[in-house]
Amino acid sequence: MLKIRNILFIIAMLVILSPVVYSAKVQHDFYQIKIYHLKTNEQADQVDQYLKNVYMPALHRLGIKNIGVFKPIANDTSSVKFLYVLIPFNSAEAWMKLEESLTKDVAYKSSAKNFSEASADKPPYERMESILLDAFSGQEHLFLPASKNAERVFELRSYESPTENLSEKKMAMFNTGGEIDIFKRLRFNPVFYAHVVSGNRMPNFMYMPVFENVQQRDAQWKIFGSDPQWKEISAKPENENKVSVSHIDSILMHSTSYSDY
Secondary structure, eight states: OHHHHHHHHHHHHHHHHHHHHHHTSOOOOEEEEEEEEEOSHHHHHHHHHHIIIIIHHHHHHTTOOOOEEEEEGGGGGOSSEEEEEEEEESSHHHHHTHHHHHHTOHHHHHHHHHHHTOOTTSOSOSEEEEEEEEEOTTSOSOOOOSOOOTTOEEEEEEEEOSSHHHHHHHHHHHHTTSHHHHHHHTTOOOSOEEEEEESSSOSEEEEOOEESSHHHHHHHHHHHHTOHHHHHHHTSGGGOHHHHOSEEEEEEEEEOTTSOO
């Protein structure tokens, strides 16, 4: 009888405490990537000044930290230039409330006026994309690189799949199949891994390893390609890129001087 009472007591305590356990669960990150498409150096300067002096200070005032701003290495020679902004949020709701919060920021509205109300014949950019991402369970929060130097390279990788089912299988290769563990062991130090919730290319997921320089990046990928554990994982039929991936993009970037990292 005593044993049964003890069991019932434990069950009752679990029921009582379960709301506390769930409410205390740490939320995982969401990310927004904003991509500015630019045609002229004047536009590039305008966006730089807006982000550095207006937008990022406003986000900091809202408590949003660790904002990354990046420029592709080939920016200087390309006809269309790009600028990437990576913004972390602790929930999708926080992302949804951002624009509303900015409209209540008097300092932001005043400082952003010339940029946001620019005339049609002098636009500060050609267009702007916005991608919303949901962090992988294998790495639920942003991982900031330890060092900062001018040669450091961030590689934004994007994996599109033919179907949602195949995309789920490819993401499982990272989350539960061991690929994230390989990246950790080989010190690729990805800033994030995340599933694209909304964007112009779907189904898709993205991640961003960081390297000391281009030479180290090239050497690391060679090591990865010959890693025995990677060869074992990639040999499984469900993990073959030719089956689960329809397109891969890789963009090498440097962070700007005013990026948070």
